[in-house]
Amino acid sequence: ETGVTQSPTHLIKTRGQQVTLRCSSQSGHNTVSWYQQALGQGPQFIFQYYREEENGRGNFPPRFSGLQFPNYSSELNVNALELDDSALYLCASSLAGGDTEAFFGQGTRLTVV
């Protein structure tokens, strides 16, 4: 186990709804990154949070937003859900700095119907 925990593990939402996914980082890690993994694809970087602020963003629309809390845990919020948002959402925690390993959680499987 990596020490990175995500909740919930599975979720079904209706198109147009909003969803919040949660991630607790590994002890001592101050940086959290979120990825979207569609079926049959590699993970795609959504954004990263460091010191409670967004610190880099991939090619995702503004309806994907996040938060990081003082204890370094994080939330991913997605508004106005679309069918294509159905995917495995992965959280990874790491220490700030280029070569420190990022550890992934087991992911949240989101299905939008």
Place this chain on the structure above:
Amino acid sequence: GQQLNQSPQSMFIQEGEDVSMNCTSSSIFNTWLWYKQEPGEGPVLLIALYKAGELTSNGRLTAQFGITRKDSFLNISASIPSDVGIYFCAAPPNYGGSQGNLIFGKGTKLSVKP
């Protein structure tokens, strides 16, 4: 944008066989990473490569960072059933990425027949 191209997409091998997969790009990267993902789990780092030409082993796994910095390969020797999974190459983008901000390939799905 920067992309990583993995091949093959999938492999079906017999237990005991050696496996080779690779990852190429038209862009130069300064770090190459290899991950394994099993069903219902997140990716787990297998090997990290930080220097062009570097050859690194982790048990039965060996990976190399290409001299041109545009490719990497992963070899698995004497495969066993628990090697089943999807293997991803990944790299931090050159515009200030880190291991928390990675570009991933599409993966190589490995199946091992006992």
